[in-house]
Amino acid sequence: MIIIDELPFKTVEQEGFCDLVNMLQPQFQIPSRTTITNDRLEIYKLEVEKLKKQRVSLTADLWTSRQNLSYMCLTAHFIDKDWTIHKRIINFCPISGHSSEIIGKYGIDNVFTVIVDNASSNDLCIRYLKRRLNAWKHSVLDSQHLHMRCYAHILSLVVKEGLKDVDTSIA
Incomplete structure (x- = not known):
């Protein structure tokens, strides 16, 4: 959602977002913006490798x-x-x-x-x-x-x- 909707990574730390996620699934652990940043970089690297094969x-x-x-x-x-x-x-x-x-x-x-x-x-x-x-x-x-x-x-x-x-x- 963060990447697709081009939201700032700090969105996951905002009160409204946290309340919404907790209401939808109280057991879900919201990742930190550092985790999201690292995950995004890994996705980017995978996409670049796939692109190099095209x-x-x-x-x-x-x-x-x-x-x-x-x-x-x-x-x-x-x-x-x-x-x-x-x-x-x-x-x-x-x-x-x-x-x-x-x-x-x-x-x-x-x-x-x-x-x-x-x-x-x-x-x-x-x-x-x-x-x-x-x-x-x-x-x-x-x-x-x-x-x-x-x-x-x-x-x-x-x-x-x-x-x-x-x-x-x-x-």
Whole structure:
């Protein structure tokens, strides 16, 4: 419940939550937030190991906040044996360096494609990943089709450029 509903771990220590659990099952021992934290880390490690066995496509979304801080969300997408599409956020973090170093540190070597926007820094990221995947001999078609440009980003750029021509009419 804590993880699925994205509640703070301290929820298990709050009076209302404890009263509810005791009313539902008085014999249940509520775990501490430290226990929940440790359990969450174990679940995360198991999920990462399962993910490493999948062939995935990665999307990396990078942006800069109004405070001029850079962030990245790295997501893995895959289809299981029952043809169900899955999405796992691998990391959401502030970044200071190149995204290639961050993407490369996860040890996911069965990558079909990497979808990123059209920023030139992403070209460096893709070159780094191509070298790494080819060295591990886990690439598909020698990583020729590894880099996929984000169509939503391209469409956004086209619309913004088109709106420049009618800017005064809209205003």
